[in-house]
Amino acid sequence: MNHFTLTARLVAKDAIRFTPAGIPVMHCQLEHAGEANEVGVARKIQMSVEAIAIGPIQKGIEQMDLGAKAVFEGFLAPKTLRNQRLVFHITHIQLKD
Template sequence: MNHFTLTAILVSKDAIRFTPAGIPVMHCQLEHSGQANEVGVARKIQMSVEAIAIGPIQKDLEQMDLGAQAVFEGFLAPKTLRNQRLVFHITHIQLKN
């Protein structure tokens, strides 16, 4: 199963573009900072993640303010067939208060 959940801050978002089929797409950058337990030891994690919102979820991302924190859910996939760098495809956003 390919399911990814990340609590992160929205740090940038690109302008909306459309696929040839007319589906809205928005690229963004998320930043996460926290810790994870690895072999019984707390490990500090700070990372930036390239993400994309396609279709109806794009509207939720568009309405978010930069600096807003949310729980993002989705899956990881290669950027393109030739570029195997992973991109987080957002399928659900839950804003944190």
């Protein structure tokens, strides 16, 4: 199963573009800082994640202010067939206080 959940802040978003079929697409950048337990030891993690919102979920990213914190859910997929760098495809957003 390919399911990814990340609590992060929206730190950058590109202008909306449209696929040839007219579907809205927005690329964005998310930043996460926190801790994870690895073999019984707390490990500090700070990372930046390239993400994309396609279709109706794009509206959620468009309306979010930069710096807003949310729980993002979705899946990871290669950027393109030739570029195997992973991109987070957002399918659900839940804003955090």
